[in-house]
Amino acid sequence: MPRRAAEPPADAPGDEADPESVARKILLDQLSMTARSRRELEERLARKDVPEEVATRLLDRFEEVGLVDDEAFARSWVDSRQRTRGLARTALAVELRRKGIADETARTVLAEVDPDEEKAAARVLVRKKLRSMRGLDEQVAVRRLVGMLARKGYGAGLAYAVVRQELALQDDPDADC
Incomplete structure (x- = not known):
């Protein structure tokens, strides 16, 4: 054949x-x-x-004709990656650069990211991860949680603050942080 x-x-x-x-x-x-x-x-x-x-x-x-629009692409990418991965502006900037988005366009789009939403996303990430860390020494938990947030682009100050607040809430749910 x-x-x-x-x-x-x-x-x-x-x-x-x-x-x-x-x-x-x-x-x-x-x-x-x-x-x-x-x-x-x-x-x-x-x-x-x-x-x-x-x-x-x-x-x-x-x-x-609007079929290729880097600014619209960047907005969509940022929105998606924030929602699905909880990435902070720093990590998003790196991803946009890899995608070939001009620095000026990336700065414009990233300036629209609400810092309160970014902090809320960090809290959600920490709460999720805390579920699997029950029984760990607090220092180990802090180190792992801050490391996880750092890999997602969160600054050290924000990462430590969110982790400490969430650990305090876990120890005392009535605490107001």
Whole structure:
């Protein structure tokens, strides 16, 4: 039985397709899955050997019509990562930089993060983690909880304050911290 040649992936440039239509298909496929930053899309097009001038022209056009919007992407990313992972502004800034978001855009979006919501998120993270730390020495618990918050981008001052308050509440639920 003769073997059939494997078909190239749908977004792979072929001999018969012009680079612009290939790039447009790649962009639309990528954006149909989830929002992406311009740099992520540029990197994807480069991996698929789309000529740089074609990629730039198409990305500019996609920005004009609102399909590629780094500021909207950054807002969505920040909102999602705060809700699902409890990340603080510092960690979010690092993630946005990795996604190719300009520092100015990241600063604008991160300035909108409410410090009270950030503190509330830290409290939720600590309360969740405390459930699995019953019976541990208090110093060990403090160290682990502060370390967990630090990895999520919280500053040492806020981390220690939240941990101490939550530990006090755990010891005395009637305490008002």
